[in-house]
Amino acid sequence: MAYFQTRTTPGRHFLQIPGPSNVPDRVLRALDNPTMDHRGPDFGVMGKQVLGKVKKIFQTESNVIIFPASGTGAWEAALVNTLSPNDRVLMCETGHFASLWREMAERLGIRPEFLKGDWRRAAEPDAIEAYLRADKGHEIKAVCVVHNETSTGCTSRIAEVRAAIDAAGHPALLLVDTISGLGSMEFKHDAWGVDVTVSGSQKGLMLPPGLSFNAVSAKAIAASKNAKLTRSFWDWAPMIASNATGYFPYTPATNMLYALDTALDMIFEEGLDNVFARHDRMAEATRRAVRAWGLEIQCAEPRHYSSVLTAVRLPEGHSANALRATIGERFNMSLGNGLGQLNDRVFRIGHLGDIGELHLMGTLSGIEMGLRIAGVPHKPDGVRAAMDYLSGNA
Numbered sequence: 001m002a003y004f005q006t007r008t009t010p011g012r013h014f015l016q017i018p019g020p021s022n023v024p025d026r027v028l029r030a031l032d033n034p035t036m037d038h039r040g041p042d043f044g045v046m047g048k049q050v051l052g053k054v055k056k057i058f059q060t061e062s063n064v065i066i067f068p069a070s071g072t073g074a075w076e077a078a079l080v081n082t083l084s085p086n087d088r089v090l091m092c093e094t095g096h097f098a099s100l101w102r103e104m105a106e107r108l109g110i111r112p113e114f115l116k117g118d119w120r121r122a123a124e125p126d127a128i129e130a131y132l133r134a135d136k137g138h139e140i141k142a143v144c145v146v147h148n149e150t151s152t153g154c155t156s157r158i159a160e161v162r163a164a165i166d167a168a169g170h171p172a173l174l175l176v177d178t179i180s181g182l183g184s185m186e187f188k189h190d191a192w193g194v195d196v197t198v199s200g201s202q203k204g205l206m207l208p209p210g211l212s213f214n215a216v217s218a219k220a221i222a223a224s225k226n227a228k229l230t231r232s233f234w235d236w237a238p239m240i241a242s243n244a245t246g247y248f249p250y251t252p253a254t255n256m257l258y259a260l261d262t263a264l265d266m267i268f269e270e271g272l273d274n275v276f277a278r279h280d281r282m283a284e285a286t287r288r289a290v291r292a293w294g295l296e297i298q299c300a301e302p303r304h305y306s307s308v309l310t311a312v313r314l315p316e317g318h319s320a321n322a323l324r325a326t327i328g329e330r331f332n333m334s335l336g337n338g339l340g341q342l343n344d345r346v347f348r349i350g351h352l353g354d355i356g357e358l359h360l361m362g363t364l365s366g367i368e369m370g371l372r373i374a375g376v377p378h379k380p381d382g383v384r385a386a387m388d389y390l391s392g393n394a
Contacts, residue, residue, distance in 0.1 A: 014333035016363045018150050018309035019180055020202035020209055021353030023259075027206055030262035035254050039247070043254070047246030050257050053264040057182060057205070057272075058197055058215040060189035065214045065239045066260075068253040071179035071200035074212035075101050076108070077234040078175050078196040082220055084228035085109040087141040090131055090172070092124075093117035096151035096339035101144060101177065108229060113140070119341065120300040122149065122156035125164035132168035142173040142195075148181035151339040153297070153311040153348065154304040155185065162193040173220060179203060182213075183267060184279045184308045184352045195220040201256065204279075204308070206263045206353045210256045279307040282351040282360050285389045286310045289364045289382035293371065298346050308352045309336065313345060318376050320347040327370035333363065357390050 005013075015022050036043055054064045067073050083089065091102050092115045105112040115127050123145045132140065143165060148155045158176055165172060173195040178187050182197075183204025189197045194217065201211035216224075216236060224236055238249040267275055283305065290297055290312050298311035314320050321344045324335050336348030349367070351360055364383050371378045 009332045011332060014331070014359075014363060014366065016350045017334050017336040018203070018348050018350035018352065019200075021204070021206060021350060022355070023208055024206055024263075024266065024354045026266060027259045027263050030258040031208075031255050033255065033258050038252055038254055044246035046257065046261070047243070047248070047252075049246075050261045050264075051243055051246065053261065053268075054213070055215075057264060057267065058189045058199075058213075059187065059191065060197075060215050062190065062218065063216050063221070063236075063240050063243070065216065065236055065243070066248075066252070066257075067212045067214070067234070067239075068210060068256070069212040070202075070209055071177070071198065071212050072100075072104075073234070074179070074198040074200060074214055075104055075177065077212075077214050077231075077236070078198050079105060079108055079110060080227070080229040080231040080234050081214075081216075081224040081236045082173055082175070082196060082227050083108075083110055083141055083223075084226075086111055088113060088139050089142045089144055090115065090128065090140050091144045092128070092146070092156070093119075094122055094146050094152065094154055094156060095119050095149035096342070097149060097177065097179075098144075098146045099340065101146070105144075110229075112144075119152050120154070120298060122154040122301070122304040123161060125157065125160040128161060129164035129168045132165060132170040132172065135170065138171055140170070140172050142175050144175045145177070147176050147178035147187065148185060148306050148308050150180040150309060150336075150348075151311070151342060152299060153306040153309050154299045154301070155181065155306045155308075156304070158187070158194065159192045166193075173223060180308050180352070181306075183275070185306070186276050189215045189217075195223075201260065204352055205260065206266070207256065207259050210253055211260060276307070278356075279352060281390065282355060282357075283307040283310065285360060285386040286349055286351050286364065288389050289368075289386040292381040292385035293368070293378040295378060298342070309348050309350050311336075311338075311342070311346045311348045314347070315377055318374075320344050323347060323370055323374045323376060326374045327366055330373060331366040331369065333366045335367070361387060361390070
């Protein structure tokens with residue numbers, strides 16, 4: 001039985017939301033170790049080890065700063081360390097989380113300018129380039145993009161966004177949220193020219209919620225020296241100074257660092273390329289199931305498809321929330337709800353983290369049975385389509 005569950009249900013709960021993702025038993029065992037002295041010599045050794053490993057997942061040689069927080073904290077850290085009051089920033093409306101990041105910027109006294117979107121596509125590099133070309137005085141200080149929009153299942157091409165900024169000859173910083181993408185899809189902080197990468201522990205890294213990250217470029221660190229937004233807890237400078245010796249300026253989330261160390265070992269043992277290929281396969285099998293059911297994928301552009309999740313639109317007159325409730329009640333499985341303007345219009349299938357073929361087939365079987373029970377019009381061919389794909393594409 002789960003730690004807190006309102007009724008006893010046989011079998012393991014299927015947590016198929018797009019994060020928090022399932023935590024492997026090996027990571028849970030790491031969490032269960034005794035807490036160590038975070039000022040003692042052993043911690044310094046472990047701290048340097050973990051900080052070195054985490055750079056590899058971001059594919060960077062720069063500093064990666066670890067905060068005891070959710071991804072929202074990492075959003076704030078990225079903004080307050082690089083910007084000043086009334087700074088103009090360019091943001092892209094790719095979905096609910098891009099909208100929340102914009103709202104945070106406004107509350108902090110920054111002036112976000114939003115490139116409108118329809119929540120069915122990712123950020124468009126051409127539109128970003130055109131906007132920046134029009135900014136002749138270079139008043140825009142940063143471009144903020146969500147790499148993998150968890151509310152819609154659309155993935156922005158960050159290398160193309162960097163190329164668009166460069167083509168415009170604009171000096172703006174590039175700030176990227178890959179909270180749900182890191183560890184599941186390819187992300188190259190250095191090679192893609194990202195200045196601040198924001199992420200969190202509870203998605204592709206297969207950890208519970210509780211850690212957030214800023215990977216920072218030399219350009220971002222230089223900007224932080226002149227940034228005027230108030231910061232204390234989120235200040236990079238004391239973190240970078242302490243991290244040089246493996247320590248933290250305040251009490252770190254010690255046991256979560258044990259878990260991070262173990263999760264990174266698991267990812268590197270499988271191999272990053274193999275991890276990404278596995279996620280690609282799970283995603284393609286899921287999309288084939290959705291199409292075979294006769295349902296519509298929320299992401300309208302195949303080139304923007306996410307390998308982390310698939311958001312599925314229900315036919316008019318049918319409630320995605322009612323379907324999710326039916327599946328939860330009958331099959332002990334959680335699916336992601338629609339967020340913001342997509343509330344009750346879509347359900348989201350998470351296929352990220354610690355997941356393999358049989359786990360995915362159980363997920364899709366539960367959805368297909370749920371569609372039948374809830375009376376949602378569909379063709380009963382989705383599970384077969386996914387099974388055919390997975391059995392033929394090892």
